[in-house]
Amino acid sequence: MKLYPLLFLNEKAKSPQEALSEGVGFIVSKISGTAIVLFDTKKAIENFDEDSNKLEEAGAIVGLIDFVREEIDLYKVNGSAGVLNYGPLAYQIAMQHIGNKNWLMCDNTLKPASEFVWQKMFELSNKGIYKRKWLGQWGSWYLLPRMEITESAKTDLEEYFKKIEENKVDYKNEQQFLDWLKGKKLNPEKYGYLWAYNLSSPMDTSELNKKGKEAIAAIRKNNFPKYTVTDIATTIAEAGGKFFSRMYGSDASYLE
DSSP states (O other): SSSGTTGGGGGGGOHHHHHTTTTTTEEEOOOOEEEEEEEEEHHHHHHOSSHHHHHTTOEEEEEEEEEEEEEEEEEEEEEEESTTTOOHHHHHHHHHHHHOOOEEEEEEEOOOHHHHHHHHHHHTTTTSSSSEGGGGGGOOOHHHTTTTSHHHHHHHHHHHHHHHTTTEEEEEEOOHHHHHHHTTTOOOOGGGGEEEESSOOOOOHHHHHHHHHHHHHHHHHHTTTTTHHHHHHHHHHHHHHHHHHHHHOTTOOOOO
């Protein structure tokens, strides 16, 4: 049995097969970094307009993740959002997109829901569903800011943070950190965002992407023949940005 349907089982996350059965597809946008936009293809075809507000208001967008490359093998999530249990699937598609030899880490800021996602990834990495890599292996400049990413982390990890600054511990040494947590009786899962992740097994997302492309072709053929494929994809991506802003506040932008 494939592993990916089990990911985020506690959240009843959508599998690619379930997404397809519900008429959902995705596109890859390069407006700023890379964005995966999951959308209801029927609603997109019926409600597409040059004003992306109409798409967003119709509830066509169901998931989004935006990420940028930080190192040759490391990507950072800039923003993510999902409804109807599509959020975790967006992460999984992003991991499939960047390739099995690369890694995905969180941003320098975390909302409670996103914090849980990374904690869940750590838990599932112990079950072989994800693989993980300690952020310190890329440099202290990735690790230290995330040790202060939440108020609880800032309090819990203050002592270890200082040890790194004073060169009393090796920030690259994952086991040293895990041993320190054990001595303090702290659960490493709580700090799952101190690792980068990828899927342990490949996930076939080609049919979902095909579904998204077919929707764009249908929009162009039926209503907007003067629009290029890129024009339509850009409008859907812009609706994704507005979806993120609605979820997290009018001043938020997944393109930041």
